[in-house]
Amino acid sequence: MSRFDISTLEAIIAERARSDDPDSWTARLFSSGMEKAAQKLGEEAVETVIAAVSGDRKAIVSESADLLYHWLVVLALAGIPLEEVTAELESRTGRSGVAEKTARGKSPDKRRG
Numbered sequence: 849m850s851r852f853d854i855s856t857l858e859a860i861i862a863e864r865a866r867s868d869d870p871d872s873w874t875a876r877l878f879s880s881g882m883e884k885a886a887q888k889l890g891e892e893a894v895e896t897v898i899a900a901v902s903g904d905r906k907a908i909v910s911e912s913a914d915l916l917y918h919w920l921v922v923l924a925l926a927g928i929p930l931e932e933v934t935a936e937l938e939s940r941t942g943r944s945g946v947a948e949k950t951a952r953g954k955s956p957d958k959r960r961g
C-alpha cells in the first residue's frame with residue numbers, strides 16, 4: 849500500500865509555493881492567484897466526472913490525483929489548513945447523510961435533490 853499521504857502533498861505545495869521556481873507549476877499557480885487556481889480545480893473536476901461517466905478506471909485515478917492536487921492548492925491560497933477540512937469530516941462521522949439532509953428540511957429522494 850502507498851505510504852504517500854495527502855498531508856505530505858499539502859507540505860510539498862506550501863514549500864513549492866514559496867520557492868519562486870519558474871519551473872514549478874505550484875509557484876506559477878500561486879502567482880496567478882485564486883481565480884486561475886479555482887478555474888483549474890473546476891477543469892480537473894469536470895475531467896474526473898467525464899472519466900467516471902465513461903468508466904475509464906485508469907483515467908479516474910489520474911484525474912482524481914490532478915483534482916486533489918489542485919484542490920489543495922486552492923485550500924492553501926484560501927489560507928485553510930487541510931486539518932480544518934478533516935476536522936469538519938470528522939464532525940460528520942456517525943451522522944447519516946440522508947438524516948442530515950432531512951434535518952435541513954430537504955427531501956432525501958435523490959431524484960428531487
Ligand SMILES: N=c1c2ncn([C@@H]3O[C@H](COP(=O)(O)OP(=O)(O)OP(=O)(O)O)[C@@H](O)[C@H]3O)c2ncn1[C@@H]1O[C@H](COP(=O)(O)O)[C@@H](O)[C@H]1O
Binds near residue numbers: 871873875
Ligand atoms: N501533484 C502534482 C500535480 N498534479 C498535476 N499537476 C500539474 O498540473 C498541470 C495541469 O495543467 P493542465 O490541465 O493544463 O495540463 P494537462 O493535464 O497536461 O492538460 P490536459 O490536456 O489534460 O487538459 C500539469 O502541468 C501537471 O503537471 C501537478 N503539479 C505538481 N504536483 C505535485 O507538486 C509537486 C511540486 O510540483 P512543482 O510545483 O511543479 O515543482 C510535484 O512534485 C507533485 O508532487
